Amino acid sequence: xxxxxxxIVLGICAGIAAYRMYxxxxxxxxxxxxxxxxxTHDAKNFVNELTLKVLSSNNVYSDMFDPKAQSKPMHIExxxxxxxxxxxxxxxxxVAKAAGGICDExxxxxxxxxxxxxxxxxxxxxxxxxxxTTQKNVETxxxxxxxxxxxxxxxxxxxxxxxxxxxxxNEKILNVILHKDSEAGLxxxxxxxxTAGGTREQIDPVRYIGNKxxxxxxxxxxxxxxxxxxxxxxxxxxPCDRPYQVIEVExxxxxxxxxxxxFDNSDALIMAAAVSDFRPMVVSKQKIKKKNEDVTIxxxxxxxxxxxxxxxxxxxxxxxxxxxxxxxxxxxxxxxLVKKKIxxxxxxxxxxxxxxxxxxxxxxxxxxxxxxxxxxPRQPKVQIARYICNKLAEMFNNIKETRKV
Ligand SMILES: Cc1cc2nc3c(=O)[nH]c(=O)nc-3n(C[C@H](O)[C@H](O)[C@H](O)COP(=O)(O)O)c2cc1C
Numbered sequence: 290x291x292x293x294x295x296x297i298v299l300g301i302c303a304g305i306a307a308y309r310m311y312x313x314x315x316x317x318x319x320x321x322x323x324x325x326x327x328x329t330h331d332a333k334n335f336v337n338e339l340t341l342k343v344l345s346s347n348n349v350y351s352d353m354f355d356p357k358a359q360s361k362p363m364h365i366e367x368x369x370x371x372x373x374x375x376x377x378x379x380x381x382x383x384v385a386k387a388a389g390g391i392c393d394e395x396x397x398x399x400x401x402x403x404x405x406x407x408x409x410x411x412x413x414x415x416x417x418x419x420x421x422t423t424q425k426n427v428e429t430x431x432x433x434x435x436x437x438x439x440x441x442x443x444x445x446x447x448x449x450x451x452x453x454x455x456x457x458x459n460e461k462i463l464n465v466i467l468h469k470d471s472e473a474g475l476x477x478x479x480x481x482x483x484t485a486g487g488t489r490e491q492i493d494p495v496r497y498i499g500n501k502x503x504x505x506x507x508x509x510x511x512x513x514x515x516x517x518x519x520x521x522x523x524x525x526x527x528p529c530d531r532p533y534q535v536i537e538v539e540x541x542x543x544x545x546x547x548x549x550x551x552f553d554n555s556d557a558l559i560m561a562a563a564v565s566d567f568r569p570m571v572v573s574k575q576k577i578k579k580k581n582e583d584v585t586i587x588x589x590x591x592x593x594x595x596x597x598x599x600x601x602x603x604x605x606x607x608x609x610x611x612x613x614x615x616x617x618x619x620x621x622x623x624x625x626l627v628k629k630k631i632x633x634x635x636x637x638x639x640x641x642x643x644x645x646x647x648x649x650x651x652x653x654x655x656x657x658x659x660x661x662x663x664x665x666p667r668q669p670k671v672q673i674a675r676y677i678c679n680k681l682a683e684m685f686n687n688i689k690e691t692r693k694v
Contacts, residue, residue, distance in 0.1 A: 294321040297466070298371040298405075299345075300396040303331030305447040306378035306412040306456040310336065313377070313459045314344045320467070325367065327351065327396045329383065353395045364395055368402035375466055376400075377439070378412035378456050381423050387434075388426035404532055408466050410439040415452030428649075432505060435512055435531045439465050468516065475682040477518030482555040483511045484548060484562035484594075486526030488541045492586060493573035500563045503527065506611070506651060507561030509674035514559075517678050522551050526562065541565050541591040548594055557607040557681055560595050567591060599630035607684050609677070612636040619654060619662075626656055632684060633657045635677065655680065 297317060301307050310326075317324050326341045328351040341349045355363060368374075376383060376396070383397070387409070392398040400407065409430060417423060418441060430436040439462055444455040457465075468474070485507020487500035504527030511523040511533065521533040524547050528537055536551075538544045541564045552558055567588035577584060595610045602608050608631040612622040615638070622636035636654045652667040655677075665673055 294323060295372040295467075296370050297322050297324050298327055298367055298374045298399060298403075299324050300327045300329070300374065300376040300379075300383075300399070301332045301336060301341075302329045302376065302378055302380040302383045302396075303335055304378040304380050304412050304456075305335065307332055307335040309456060309459060310377060311340065311344060313462060314341065316459060316463055318345070320463075323347070325350070325370070327367065327399060329380075329396050330394055351395055353398065364392075364398035365402055367395075368399045368405070371399075371403055371405040373408065373466055374399065374403055374405050375408045375410070375462070377408075377410035377462060379409045380411075381413050381417045381420070384409070384411060384423060384426045384430065387436075388429040406532055407434070407436040408439055408462075409436050410457050410462055411441050412456035413441070413454050414446060414448045415450050415454045418452075418454045432508065433529055435508075435529065437465065437512075437516070474518040476514055476678065476685075479519050479556040479685060480522070480554065481511075481514045481519040481681070482522045482524065482548065482551050482558045483507055483514065484524045484544060484558075484560050484564075485511065487563040488526055488544060488565045488591075489539050490565050490568035490591070491540065491572045492569050493575065493577045495576050498565060498568070498588075500565060502563035504529075504562075505649065506670050506674070507559070509670045510559055510561055510677055513671065513674040513678045514681075517682070519678075522555070524548055524551070524562070541568060541594070545592045545594050545597065548598065552598055552601070552606075555606065556685070557609070558598055558602075559609045559677070559681070560598075561611050563611075563613060564594055565591055593629070595625075595629045595631060602630075605688060607632045607681060607688075609633045609635065609681065613639045615640045619656070622654065622656055626658060631658070633680065 301310050314324050324345045325347045326345050326349045338349045386397045387400050392401050431438055439457045441453055442455045442457055443453050445451050446454050486504035487502030489497040489499045491497050504525055508529055511521050515521045515533045523535045524538055524544055536547050538547055568591050570587040570589045598608055610631050612625050612634050614621050614636060618636050618638050622634050626634040634656050637651055649669055650667050651670050651673050653665050655663040665676060
């Protein structure tokens with residue numbers, strides 16, 4: 290295998306679109322990739338094992354309990370071997386099992402065991418796709434497990450319906466899994482530290498002061514930066530399982546300690562976390578008892594992580610902050626950009642219910658220290674993340690160019 294060839298485990302589920310994988314395997318082989326096909330039990334009704342074996346030049350697997358298997362269980366063997374796991378077509382059933390962590394057969398078990406990047410290309414009837422549980426499960430795969438969805442497309446479906454459910458074209462699938470887009474590798478060689486989620490400031494053993502941040506924006510940035518080749522360290526209050534380093538923290542002071550320690554050998558910091566400005570002066574060791582009188586909790590200032598990092602950052606390091614505002618969006622964000630001595634600030638209006646906290650969409654203004662301003666209208670957070678990471682790559686290039694002069 291050449292340096293660029295990848296071990297691709299292709300999981301095929303029981304849907305009509307399964308036959309399209311014959312061509313996809315051919316394309317992958319032509320590009321010198323090693324494809325190993327794993328069929329779900331029901332997928333055997335839709336494709337021919339011998340054909341898949343010949344096309345892929347590899348054995349085709351579907352049995353968890355194959356007595357001819359090596360001493361290492363087959364699901365672990367295949368999970369470890371994979372550089373990429375692609376599930377196409379993914380059925381509604383598969384998406385539900387994967388979101389629920391069910392390991393009832395070889396393919397679903399590989400998914401749980403693998404540390405490889407996972408891509409999922411669903412295909413199904415439009416009503417199955419739009420069903421609440423399918424949508425919820427897809428969201429879990431993307432936001433909680435970091436899988437990349439190659440969404441189904443609008444069109445005439447084999448079941449006679451018209452609508453979203455058609456598997457993405459083989460060309461689209463290839464482009465996504467092989468990063469044929471122009472962004473691939475834009476951040477390779479760079480270590481990018483990203484924070485996500487809202488901090489929780491302990492009041493007593495059961496209560497805390499928190500905020501509405503879901504962590505979605507920061508996690509989306511981390512995912513995109515990773516896809517663009519960066520070494521990613523995500524410091525988050527929202528737990529998630531990812532193929533890059535994830536450090537879970539809870540309170541602002543904890544986040545500060547981790548960020549300061551990691552920043553020294555990082556090339557960039559993107560502070561997408563909503564860090565509480567205050568914490569209780571005293572944390573009660575016991576649960577505060579209900580009494581017939583009001584309770585006053587005295588608050589003290591938390592460290593301003595961006596300001597601390599802005600002070601210690603070196604010329605080659607880039608620092609990007611977020612500014613969640615409920616009024617005077619641009620003016621307040623500009624002041625923060627200058628005061629914290631950072632390179633770029635991303636401002637969003639948290640009073641707009643359609644965007645920001647917990648939403649999958651956002652709309653932001655990007656302000657740079659050299660006076661640049663860009664407005665990104667309402668769009669999925671993943672797209673905003675893409676834009677930010679491209680901007681970061683551009684900023685690294687500018688530093689390189691300035692150094693040459
Ligand atoms: C003719 C036929 C076509 C089907 N096509 C699809 C499909 O495109 N997408 C889907 O989610 N389920 C489809 N199903 C239902 C799945 O085959 C069924 O849920 C199966 O148990 C899924 O198995 P798997 O997820 O283990 O592969 C189809 C069923 C039949 C009989």
